[in-house]
Amino acid sequence: MKTATYDYIVIGAGSAGCVLASRLSEDPSVKVLLIEAGAPASSIFVQMPAGIRVLYKSQKFNWRYWTEPQTQLDNRNIYIPRGKVVGGSSSINSMIAIRGNRSDYDNWASQGLSGWDYESLRPYFRKIEDASLVTKARNDDRGYAGPIRLSYGTQQNAISTAFIESAVSAGMPENNGFNGASQVGAGFYELTIAEGKRSGAYRYLDRAGNRSNLTLMANCKVRRILLAGKRAQGVVIEDGWEEVELRADREVILTAGAIASPQLLMLSGIGPAKHLQSIGIAPVVDLQGVGENLQDHLDCAIRLEASQPNTLTPYIGLVRGGMAGARYLLSGGGPASSQGVEAGAFYNSDRNPDLPEWQAHLIIALRNPPPNEKVPHGFAVRVCQLRPKSRGVLRLRSSDPSDSPRIDPRFLSDESDLESLVRGVERTCEIVDQPALRKYIKRRLDIDAFSTGAARKAWIRSHAETIYHPVGTCRMGVDDNAVVDEELKVRGVENLRVIDGSVMPTIISGNTNLPIMAMAEKAADLIRNSRTSAR
Incomplete structure (x- = not known):
């Protein structure tokens, strides 16, 4: 195996991953690696709003997942598109910009998740956006310097x-x-479109420019998280027929989304022990909540x-x-x-x-x-x-990372x-x-x-079909079944966090793209603050 070393390794250049990699690399003293299984976001179909009609079924830019047969939906398999491209699903979605309802976040805080109420997240929603095209006059509740430009x-x-x-x-x-x-x-609707072009999460990377301390590795598949006991040390990626180790001196940050994040945790031995044993994976941390609590609209x-x-x-x-x-x-x-x-x-x-x-x-x-x-x-x-009150589950189909997981939202x-x-x-x-x-x-x-x-x-x-908002499979919480704590650290594992829609305890009222970016903005501050307090 070959080895390369970084301070932070971020897995998944989606709505959360682009934000985190950009923000963490603002500190020139740290080296950040952002890994994406899909292609760069340079395609005209990504940039052009009408390109969603191609991206919706594109094998190149879309994971094209399917659920298990849904008993309450006439045993139909339901299609779940997910972005396989830099920007993740923000590069293939309908570009609708919704913050969600105040009560969504206040309910999270009422469950003991301090700092996740709406007022705590409000500054991060402002930080994301440039609302110049949707407000007639300056509004203190809106942002005007963020990378995500909005319009009608x-x-x-x-x-x-x-x-x-x-x-x-x-x-x-x-x-x-x-x-x-x-x-x-x-x-x-406010849209993540400006001057006729999509304004996806990859705009954060555009802002980062050519920082020497930020490396984007596209078209790269992560096979598992590299663990030493119960400590995350890096990742193992595919390089042709070889496996290559990439090391993280500080943290591994999983931002692969509500389907791929729990999948990677389980492939790494973090998840329900009996399930992992049943498909030949040795459990490292018996974390029952991984893959549970799947919600969608x-x-x-x-x-x-x-x-x-x-x-x-x-x-x-x-x-x-x-x-x-x-x-x-x-x-x-x-x-x-x-x-x-x-x-x-x-x-x-x-x-x-x-x-x-x-x-x-x-x-x-x-x-x-x-x-x-x-x-x-x-x-x-x-x-x-x-x-929705219905809750589903995600499980591995096999120990092979190339096999799509079993996705069962248990709709209705x-x-x-x-x-x-x-x-x-x-x-x-x-x-x-x-x-x-x-x-x-x-x-x-x-x-x-x-x-x-x-x-x-x-x-x-x-x-009925999904409107493509899967969340909740690595739930944030303070109870024993929660996967991550209020600082998004994986329970029972050192130096490992999950930051994407999978950590939402309950689904928010509306489109999930902007909330995930706001959560990533907050997570960047949490990571920086934890580093400062550790000095």
């Missing part, structure tokens, strides 16, 4: 405006800033054929899509400068008017029309339940989740039926979404 997008389609008007007609407030004082209402798309030719549906096709791409390359504008999801809503039941129970995304393109149907122009309203295993999603679909149908949006609808393609009772439940079971 380039198109603002008439259907998006009609959706907002219809939501207001259905009794919701209009919300001109989901990241402001209130999350509830309908409005245009389950989502249903209500599909609609448009009455007017003003959707982005034609650009999904090869010819029109290619023409839009060529226009984008020449001018940076046109349909390809939009990711197709401009507007949405957070809404609730009358029982708790300040805390949203559901989120809607208006898609001004129809990706999946009904089988054997050609829909020239269509759009969809996707609705998800924000606080808690009956209350189905009941909530039924109410959410019902509430969404009320929006669709309002006059402002109805004039853009030629035909409802999902009739059962507008039905009642058993028909609507059956439609949900046959159509």
Whole structure:
């Protein structure tokens, strides 16, 4: 084996890893290695907002995971895209910028996780962003010097405006800033897009420039964490047919996401001992919580054929899509400068008017029309339940790192989740039926979404899918089943932390990209402070 040595090794150049590597390398006295299994983020499909239509199924840029058959979803396997590229899933996502609800973080703090309440995280949300394009005047709650530039997008389609008007007609407030004082209402989303280009987590690395103390190793697969007893010393990577050791003098930091982080812990002998033994891995630390507590937002798309030719549906096709791409390359504008999801809503039941129970995304393109149907122009309203009670589990398929793990979210295993999603679909149908949006609808393609009772439940079971927010599999907590403590240190292992969506105790109310970056900003301070106190 060959050996190289760094101060910090960060595994996974995703939303958390890019932030951490950039921030830690601000200290010129330390050497930081950032390892990414995927390619650099230089592809035009990553930079161009409309590139998500390619990235969604791309073998090069996407891990393309599938769940185990879901009992409550007609035994279907559910597709889970995850970024295999520098920037991670921030390089392939829909670029929606949501902080989440204050209560999400305050609930974490109430579980004994000091410093993880919303007020403690607020400075880090500001640190992430450049909100110059989404605020008319300077706002003390917003940041203006961060690497992630935000905007309201380039198109603002008439259907998006009609959706907002219809939501207001259905009794919701209009919300001109989901990241402001209130999350509830309908409005245009803030997007991680500026001047027609994606603003993913890799922008942190752009800021870092060519620092001599920061090394990015892309297209590099980590096989396991290198342990000496119960102390992390580095990582073992693949180099052709060889294994190569890379050493970390201070810490190994796992930022590979809610699927790959628990997978790597278990491949390294950290996890449920009986499970590890059953596939031939010698347990080093019997940590039962690894891979448990999997949560995700389950989502249903209500599909609609448009009455007017003003959707982005034609650009999904090869010819029109290619023409839009060529226009984008020449001018940076046109349909390809939009990711197709401009507007949405957070809404609730009358029982708790300040805390949203559901989120809607208006898609001004129809990706999946009904089988054997050609829909020239269509759009969809996707609705998800924000606080699922169902909990899943992730386990290894074998001791081979190249085998995808067994992912079982156990969607709708808690009956209350189905009941909530039924109410959410019902509430969404009320929006669709309002006059402002109805004039853009030629035909409802999902009739059962507008039905009642058993028909609507059956439609949900046959159509629901994830909206791609898996979290919780390396849960942060103070109890014996928690995987990491409030400083994100892995319990029972020295010099090892996990920092990504896997550490969330409970899923947040909305898209998870910005919260994960904010958590990584805080983690960088925790690491620096622990180093200072150790001197």
